[in-house]
Amino acid sequence: MTVQVNAQLVAKKIHDLQERLSQLSPDRDVRIVAVTKGFGVDAPRAALAAGLTMIGENYAQELVSKHEQLSPIERERIEWHFLGRLQRNKVRSLASIVSVWQSVDRVELIDEIARRAPGAKVMIQLNLSEEPQKGGAPVLEGSALVGHARDVGLDVVGVMGVGSAGNRADSAATFGRLVALAEDLGLPERSIGMSDDLEVAVAQGSTMVRIGTGLFGARAPRDGV
Numbered sequence: 001m002t003v004q005v006n007a008q009l010v011a012k013k014i015h016d017l018q019e020r021l022s023q024l025s026p027d028r029d030v031r032i033v034a035v036t037k038g039f040g041v042d043a044p045r046a047a048l049a050a051g052l053t054m055i056g057e058n059y060a061q062e063l064v065s066k067h068e069q070l071s072p073i074e075r076e077r078i079e080w081h082f083l084g085r086l087q088r089n090k091v092r093s094l095a096s097i098v099s100v101w102q103s104v105d106r107v108e109l110i111d112e113i114a115r116r117a118p119g120a121k122v123m124i125q126l127n128l129s130e131e132p133q134k135g136g137a138p139v140l141e142g143s144a145l146v147g148h149a150r151d152v153g154l155d156v157v158g159v160m161g162v163g164s165a166g167n168r169a170d171s172a173a174t175f176g177r178l179v180a181l182a183e184d185l186g187l188p189e190r191s192i193g194m195s196d197d198l199e200v201a202v203a204q205g206s207t208m209v210r211i212g213t214g215l216f217g218a219r220a221p222r223d224g225v
């Protein structure tokens with residue numbers, strides 16, 4: 001079951017969020033990835049209608065299904081960002097659809113993306129809080145993974161991280177480490193900040209926030225999870 005979205009309300013929330021981001025970060029552009037997991041195809045449509053083109057999804061099947069329901073013109077405009085834990089055997093079904101692979105966290109995944117989508121844009125996901133239930137590579141492996149991805153011809157555009165739930169001080173510190181690492185490695189994009197911690201992330205140097213509930217409201221619980 002999917003929750004319906006109200007396109008007018010989504011447009012207003014996008015507008016308000018853009019205002020807020022430009023206040024929080026007057027000198028640096030912070031772009032929005034609209035995270036549509038848990039919603040139907042009306043969610044990416046509402047985001048597109050309001051001018052957002054970067055759409056994020058966590059599950060391969062769900063992304064493919066939404067993509068298939070879109071018109072050729074809508075498909076042309078959307079830039080899909082894959083954000084979820086990714087099994088190697090799902091890469092093939094996504095290779096011709098995904099524009100930016102944000103949740104790349106291990107060598108076998110890098111190799112498979114390089115094989116199925118040569119030259120693709122990727123971000124290395126780091127597990128800053130070292131919480132095993134979250135995806136992402138240990139920070140110490142970040143530099144080697146970036147090097148490997150570059151070696152196999154991928155276009156490494158940045159790093160991605162998820163903050164510590166409910167702990168702003170921890171999130172500020174972990175986001176700060178991620179931004180420092182991105183700078184060391186010469187990576188322009190820092191994909192940090194979600195609905196509940198975007199202010200901390202922007203203060204630490206986010207260039208891209210990933211917002212789901214803050215735009216579309218509460219998600220339906222995921223079947224079987």
Ligand SMILES: *Cc1c(COP(=O)(O)O)cnc(C)c1O
Pocket residue numbers: 035037058083084162194195196210211212213214
């Ligand atoms: C679900 C998800 C988001 C969006 O989270 P909200 O709290 O709904 O804004 C962002 N990034 C990742 C990796 C996610 O899984």
